[in-house]
Each structure stands twice: as structure tokens, then as C-alpha cells.
Amino acid sequence: MSRTTWFEENVAKALADDEVRAAIDNAAIKKIEARAAAVAEIDNFEKLRDLARDIKQHAVDNIDRYLQQFIDNVKSHGGQVHLAKTAADANRIIASIARDNDLKLAVKVKSMTTEETRLNEQLAADGVRAIETDLGEFIVQLDHDRPSHIVTPIIHKNRKVVAAAMAREIGVEYTEDPETLTMHARRYLRDVFRRCDLGVSGVNFAVAETGTICICTNEGNGRLSTTRPKVHVALMGIEKVIPRMADLAVFLKILARSSTGQPITVYTSLINGPKRPADPDGPEKLHVVILDGGRRRIQQSEYRDILRCIRCGACLNACPVYRRIGGHAYGNVYPGPIGKLLAPLLNDKTYYGGLPQASSLCGLCLEVCPVRINIPDALIRLRKDQVRDKSVPRLRQFAFQWMFRVLSSPWLYRLGQKLGRLGTAPWADGEWCRKLPGPARRLTKFRDAPRPAPKPFRQLWKSEQNRESKRPARSKITSEHRE
């Protein structure tokens, strides 16, 4: 327990950077306030959340049926479908599509699933240059960085950092003016769009009934990236499937509201197969790659509910821990409350074993989740698994076991109160301790710790009883204070 973990190191680094912390905190609070305003605009939002929860849970529970229906319908539109068991499989499939079609320049629509598989690295190794076209992702890529938020990848960057990256990497004149910077990116990307031959996107929703891929973006890059290149590859996790087109309306209504506080994303692209003969534009080929990547395991476990996640990022914005430590500290592509679940469950429960404890269980994530994933409860379930698997750090396990033994027995409990009072005496400054020794020093690292009171309530109660029986009887009705 005393050994510093990678997570604690990341946390210490993040907390030391006040500027980044303030940037994240401000941006996230603005988003969560925008969400509140957007949600208040419609009167049935809570019912929509119930509906979204039920639809997505039904889809997850019946995932094979809906995936098959989706696959059949994509094929009937002339699209090709590939199943990938692992992230590496997905990358290999996409790289071989590029090789087979002799594709060299890929434009990418922001996709967390391609971040999860680290697709860009695989493509680069295969001689395919992949360029991110979402402005935030473009800057992340320019700055050789990683996204720190599911929706707002550069939430951790201020405009100075962005300006420096643009000047350094694409040779434009240094400016911190957001509009000028955006125009530079736009000019750069227009040229890329003219020359690209492969478009890679994620998928927000996959409609089983129609074989439709829905992509929600704000900058129009999604539409350009999926129509301009010869080939469009869409990578999706198995949990993206929803049953009907009518269900999509529910999700479109809640996604952007929860995410950015917009009523709907600026562009909502519905894609049904590659270019048909009569179409003026569109890709010649459409490949849909469907990734398991650990999701099937989650689907078959008691954590199935977390596959409802639609990656809106609201839980990140709301989370007091995320807003303090930022996305990179989580050591995973999915940070924040949902990341504390996805990282261990998709990857490795041991490596990510410190994440489930990094929560005060304040419950704000549950309060904003559009599909009502009970994240605090799921975090407790992960902690329960650690207890079952005996992977709780030994000192912590020992401390807990003793504490529970004491709390389960009235006489040990009373003894504990007395010993706690006596035991803290050497470090006492009145009723508080400024510094405790040994493992308890963590309790006084930043704040004073209270000592057990000289007389616990149970002793006060006894004298209070005597006091009460000695006082003259008085009216028990005190109507002047009743409403």
C-alpha cells in the first residue's frame, strides 16, 4: 500500500498543474451548466432518460439478435461487415482494407473506438497516413498528445498550447485568436479532404431495423470524411446497436443535450450503404467493422448495464474527481466515472485496480447519466469483486477487518472509543490532531483529524435522561412552531 502506483503518480502530476486543472474545471462546469439548461427546455427529459435506459438495456440484453439484423441489413445495402474479436483484429482488418484498395491517406472522424484500438499507429505502420479532422482531435494529433475527454479531447489545453502546436507543426504564424486558428486548420484540412482516399469513422448508433449508421458531429467533417473518400470504414463496438429507427429519435434528443447542452448535434449523418448508381457522391465501398474488445465479456457479466453508455461525457463533466485530475491520469482512453468502470472491465481489473476507489461515491454521475447507469453502484460492485478476489492491499484489508470487527460489537465499539481517545492523546492539540503517526498520517496530510470526544453521545444520553426526568412536566405540544 505504501508503494506508489502509476495512478497515484499520475494524480500527483495532474494536481500539481493548476493551470490545466483550472482549464478542465471551468470547461466542464460550463458544459454541465449548459446541460442543465438544455435539459430544462424539454418537459419530459426524465421520462426520455427512462426510455433511453430501457431501449438500450433491451438492445444489450438481446445483442445477438439485433447485431445479426443490423449486419444483414448493412449487407443488403451493399456494405461489407467484419467482426473483430480484439482491438488488434480490428486494426488488422482496417489496415488490410487499406492495402487491398491501395489507400494511402485517411481522414478520420472523431472516434473513441479508434482511440481504444490505437488505429492510427497501426495505419502508420502500414504506410497509411491518418489525419484527424475533428478540430479538437486534429490539435491532439498535431501536439502528439492523447484526448483527455470523450467528447472534448482538448479540454486540458489552453489556447497558448494550441497556438504553439499549430505554429510548430503546420507552419502558420503564431496567433492565439481562436477564429484565425480554426481557419488555419480548415485550410489545412480542406487540402487533405481533396487528396484523401479513405474515410474512417466511429458509429454513434447502429440501427438494426434499417442497417443505418448514425454519426453525430458538430463540424461537418463527419459528412466530408464519409462521402469524399473512395472507401468508408466505420468502426463500432458491438454495444452500439439499437433496435429501431424510432429509437434513434430518443437518443438524438438526449445525446447532445447531455453532452454539450445543444438540442442536437449540428450534423447528424445517417448512412445506408455505399454510393448507389444514382447518387451524386459517396464512397464506392462501405466497410463496417464490429469490435468485441472485451464487451462480450461485460455483456455476459453482472456489469451488463454499463454497455448502455452512449459516450456523452456528462459523467466526466459532473465528476469532482475528473475535474481535479483530468482525463490523462486515468491511464486509459475512457476516463472519468465511466472510465473507472470501462478501463478495468474492458482491459485488466488488476492493472486498473486503483480506479474503483478513486471515487467519493458522490452520485453526480448517476444524476446526469442519460441512460441512468448506476455508476456509484457499479464501482461498489468492482470493490466487492476485489474483496472476493482477495486483491485488496494487505494493510487496507487488515484495517478494514479490524474496523468491522469493532463496529460489529457494542463492547468492542465502546472500548474503541476509549482507546481512540487515549491513543490520540500524544498527538493531540485539544480536540484535534495535527499529525498522526504511521499509516494514519494519510488522515492528517492536509487536514486536522478530530479525536474521539471525551464523552461520546451515549454517555451524554445517560445524564440527559436524568436531566429530563428531573425537569417539571411541560406541555409537549408546541403548536407555535408547526405549519
Added chain:
Amino acid sequence: MDVALFVTCLTDTLAPRAGLAVVRVLRRFGCTLHFPPDQTCCGQPAYNNGFHEEAAVMGRRLIDVFEDYERVVTPSGSCAAMVVHHLPELLAADPAYAEKSRSLAARTWEFGQFLDEVLKVDMSSINVDSSRPITYHYSCHLRGIVSAERASQMVSSLGGIDYRPLEQLNQCCGFGGAFGAIYPDISNAMTSDKLDAIQRTGAEIAVVNETGCTMTIEGAARRRGGGVKFMHLAEVLAEALGLMDEQA
């Protein structure tokens, strides 16, 4: 009206004056108080940290201790949430205790909730010292029991109060049980911001109805040099009603 007090282990041990204030305020409003002496802990520390067998042991004890009382009131929203929401889930498959846990859940109230919903106390009829500005911290686990709006309204509607609303009312103070000990750095970052917000209100008194939050924020305030007085709502009410003049 008979009321059994579930004082909670933290309040019993660290904030006995708040427990005493609860007793005196409830008596003032006509309740007959009982204190089953064998009570210890609701099991929440075990439950939250994944030790569910141990939590069930403590939960069953609590149910037995309070079995004979018609109403149970506790000065902690967190422990109330454990009894009202989590114990029935935890013991749902226990044939001997499933029904009993639901029964205890239905008979348990958080102190402020009890004043509001059962005793229907008119807070504006209780006058506090208007020369001492008061702010209110909403504790996270009160969610699902009393809303932040209602809970802060109860304080702000006290007679004569100079009420100073707290920014980011729904933000956690950084306590989180074992969280604060496992990740003191993150916890401290949260507590500092909370304390900043409290200090910005200019309040002299911060009402905090959760001993866990109180020890966290007050501990940080002391490290910074003090300044704010932390009190449970029951203490504020008991003082306003002249019930705390003589200590037990």
C-alpha cells in the same frame, strides 16, 4: 410520538453535541426519545468498500436493535441512505431479514427530513441570530432522501437568518469514507475548493448535517487557521430555541 435515535458511530464518537441537540430539539417538538444502547454502525463503511458479508452482519444487528421502535431518526443523510436504500438491496435474498430490512427502511428518517415531513416544523418560526451569517453545505448522500433545493430551503427559511447561499451546492466535500484516506491528494483538492466556497460566502456558521463532511471540511479549515464555525442543523435549532444553555 415515540422516536428512537440512531445517532450513528461518527456522531456518537466525534460530534456528541450534535446528537444531544437532536434529542433536545425533537423533545421540544413533542417527541419521546429512545436510545437503544447496543447500536453501533449501519454497515455503510463495509458496504461501500465491497465487504458485503460484513456489511450484512452489521445491517442485521442494526435491524435487530431497532426492531421494536415505530420511528427511527438519524442525524446523518449518509447513514439514512444506507438504511433506506442499500440495506434492503443487500438483504433482499436473506429470508429472515429481507422483510425486516424493508420495514426498517420505511420507519427511518434523516433528522431534517423528519422535521419537515413528519413534524412539519415551520422553520420560519424559529429565530436565529441574524448578526451571524449562515451558509449550508448539502451532503451528497442526502440525494434521494431530501433534494438540495429543499434541504437548503429549510435552512434559508429560518427566522431572521442572514443566509449566504453556497456556490456549487451539489459538490462533494471530498470525504467519501475510505476515499479520503486512500487518495488524500484528490480528496484535499475537493475539500479546498469546498472550503474556498464556504469562505467566499462570508458566513460565520456553516451548517453541515453529516459528521463525515464536518470532520473533513472543519479539519481543513483548522489547518488553514479556522474562522468558520461548523454546526449541525440540530445544534443551530437547539441554540435558537434556547435548549443548549445547559450542557448535559
